[in-house]
Amino acid sequence: MERLMQWLDHIPDGVRLPVTTPLAEVEAAIEDATVLVLEFDAFRDGRGFSLAAILRERGWQGRLIASGRLIPDQARHLRRSGFDAVVLGDGADVEAWTRMDQVFSAAYQPAVDQLVPIWRRRAAAEAPETVVERLNRQTRDADADDILRAALNPDLGRKPAVLSSFGAEAAVLLAAVARIDPSTPVIFLETGMHFLQTLAYRKALTERLGLTDVRIVTPDPGERALLDPREDLWRADPDACCELRKVRPLERALAGINVLITGRKRYQTPERQSLRAFEVFEDRIRVNPLHDWTPDRLQAAMDAADLPRHPLSTEGYPSIGCWPCTRAVGAGEESRNGRWSGAAKTECGIHLGRRALAAV
Numbered sequence: 001m002e003r004l005m006q007w008l009d010h011i012p013d014g015v016r017l018p019v020t021t022p023l024a025e026v027e028a029a030i031e032d033a034t035v036l037v038l039e040f041d042a043f044r045d046g047r048g049f050s051l052a053a054i055l056r057e058r059g060w061q062g063r064l065i066a067s068g069r070l071i072p073d074q075a076r077h078l079r080r081s082g083f084d085a086v087v088l089g090d091g092a093d094v095e096a097w098t099r100m101d102q103v104f105s106a107a108y109q110p111a112v113d114q115l116v117p118i119w120r121r122r123a124a125a126e127a128p129e130t131v132v133e134r135l136n137r138q139t140r141d142a143d144a145d146d147i148l149r150a151a152l153n154p155d156l157g158r159k160p161a162v163l164s165s166f167g168a169e170a171a172v173l174l175a176a177v178a179r180i181d182p183s184t185p186v187i188f189l190e191t192g193m194h195f196l197q198t199l200a201y202r203k204a205l206t207e208r209l210g211l212t213d214v215r216i217v218t219p220d221p222g223e224r225a226l227l228d229p230r231e232d233l234w235r236a237d238p239d240a241c242c243e244l245r246k247v248r249p250l251e252r253a254l255a256g257i258n259v260l261i262t263g264r265k266r267y268q269t270p271e272r273q274s275l276r277a278f279e280v281f282e283d284r285i286r287v288n289p290l291h292d293w294t295p296d297r298l299q300a301a302m303d304a305a306d307l308p309r310h311p312l313s314t315e316g317y318p319s320i321g322c323w324p325c326t327r328a329v330g331a332g333e334e335s336r337n338g339r340w341s342g343a344a345k346t347e348c349g350i351h352l353g354r355r356a357l358a359a360v
Helices: 025-028 045-057 072-081 095-103 119-125 128-138 144-152 170-180 194-207 222-226 238-253 295-305 311-315 354-358
Strands: 006-008 017-019 035-040 063-068 085-087 162-163 186-189 215-216 259-261 278-281 283-288
Touching: 017 025, 025 045, 045 063, 045 072, 045 144, 072 095, 085 162, 128 144, 128 283, 144 170, 144 259, 144 283, 162 170, 170 194, 170 222, 170 295, 186 238, 194 311, 215 238, 222 238
Parallel strands: 006 085, 017 035, 035 063, 063 085, 162 186, 162 259, 186 215, 259 283
Antiparallel strands: 278 283
């Protein structure tokens, strides 16, 4: 249920702190408190909104009150950030505050309240399976750029992101993303076990292409300390290692994302030979703009655009993952033979899903 805002004519008893107070100090001060008053010295100071949102996201259920130099135009933002009430000064126009709090009935961004964003409502109106079939028909003979444009089209009413390993072939897809919308979120799973060359390449390629929203996603520190305290889980159970360092972090990073763009291709593994441009995976639309590309076509595209190469790709590493589970391939070997060499494993799990892993 949507939080109702209250207008107060006095400051109630409780912890009173300026919005300039560091978060750690605020949390310490309200450990046993049920009322917190955040005092604004200037209406344009956004720190109070951030403090409120973080406290709510972390589960604080006390009464949160704003006071100080605020204006009616901020009423709705205060409520959506988690405030319960505002202390109004003498002569305040209560009617204006109420009107501005209720002026909009929809939102474009998620917040700590329960209001469903417009894009999520639009997405719910059309089933992913229906969208996928329509987009596959529309892009049957389209090139990778047109597939990407369809996936990134705001009229689709969904939130897209790109998943990239910044590996040997990543530059082709990322360059296409940069041409169309360099602000598209790009998710990089920082497992803590990447080659140093991969980390350097990520930085260099991001700057070269002008990507502005590369998100570095790491494993949960608590889970990592509990499940892999010696950093050697990959030796005994590589599936569990991938689950900890890739599958779980990605699942958390994809909250709110319902279109995931990948660089997978049909030639890479037998399981990928039936890839389509658009597919449904665990209730999310998954997009594979390069699904029918060959290694030669990828190399030609990199040459034509003069894209920088991953340093290891010239040293016999056509497929690059974490260092414990990646080796160079020899003459005549398939590109993915260097991944989890000697094991039946061919996928890290992020493209199999938690349900599939649970059945293994």
